[in-house]
Amino acid sequence: MVNEIGGGKYGYQELLTDCRELTQAYPFVTVHTIGHSVLGKPIVALRCGTGTRSIHMNGSFHANEWITSALLxxxxxDYAASCAEDRSICDELASRLHEETTLWAVPMVNPDGVELAQQGALPAHPFYSQLMEWNEGRESFADWKANARGVDLNDQFPAHWEEECQRREVQAPGPRDYPGPYPLSEPEAMAMANLTTAQRFDLTVALHTQGEEIYWNYRGYEPKESEQLAERLGLVSxxxxxxxxxxxxxxKDWFIQRFRRPGFTIEAGRGENPLPFQQLPAIYESVKPLLVEALSLHREREL
Structure with missing residues (x-):
């Protein structure tokens, strides 16, 4: 249930349409607003499942990686349809996963940034002048990773944030790598931190692009089983x-450090960001079994 639109892009309006159609077709999937972007767009989460084990997945922390929203x-x-029809998804009985786990999916963490990456900065944009300056006068924002204030949302979390600032050496807003004035300064990052703290997820998966890699560790804070779990994710994908x-x-860094639980960053696909929307079916074939495996990882262990 992913609406493919003219121009081969998947944006915020397509996301809202799909959320509406998904919840109408499958009432056991619910939509929640977990916060708002800089420009006031609701950041939506989809909840599916009744189990005690809580799993989180997200996409589009980075604006030019918007294909991850479509993947998620x-x-x-697919998961909801498999639950409704009482059939398997990647050899796992979907209804069993639904009973054992509760999935919280945030498909588009950075809706303002996605809009910029896909449409550019229009003169009516409230930050038009600043954005054009931050983008060095370029009309194309296809390479833009940040939010509407030029902050990289995946450099925003209080996990050795000061060291990341020193490493990046980016001290002003721009298309990428500016960690912001302080941790969680951006409403999108704060919304994700608040959701995660409230739900205390047992495992998280952050979808990014590209490289076909799985990052599973953070400074030794990760639980000892994380490497083995990453190998399982790698085996199926x-x-x-x-x-x-x-x-x-x-x-992912903050989640592992804060909760000492398994967290994974998935670099989906190969090529140069933004990956062409036409690659979605092929990338999904690899990512789908990985996400199913993430839902079932708990069976051989307890946190």
Missing amino acids: MRFVG GYKPVKLTGSDAGY
């Missing part, structure tokens, strides 16, 4: 688990 929405749609160093202040 397609997955939620063909993606390569990678022990990452030299990166801080991301959502």
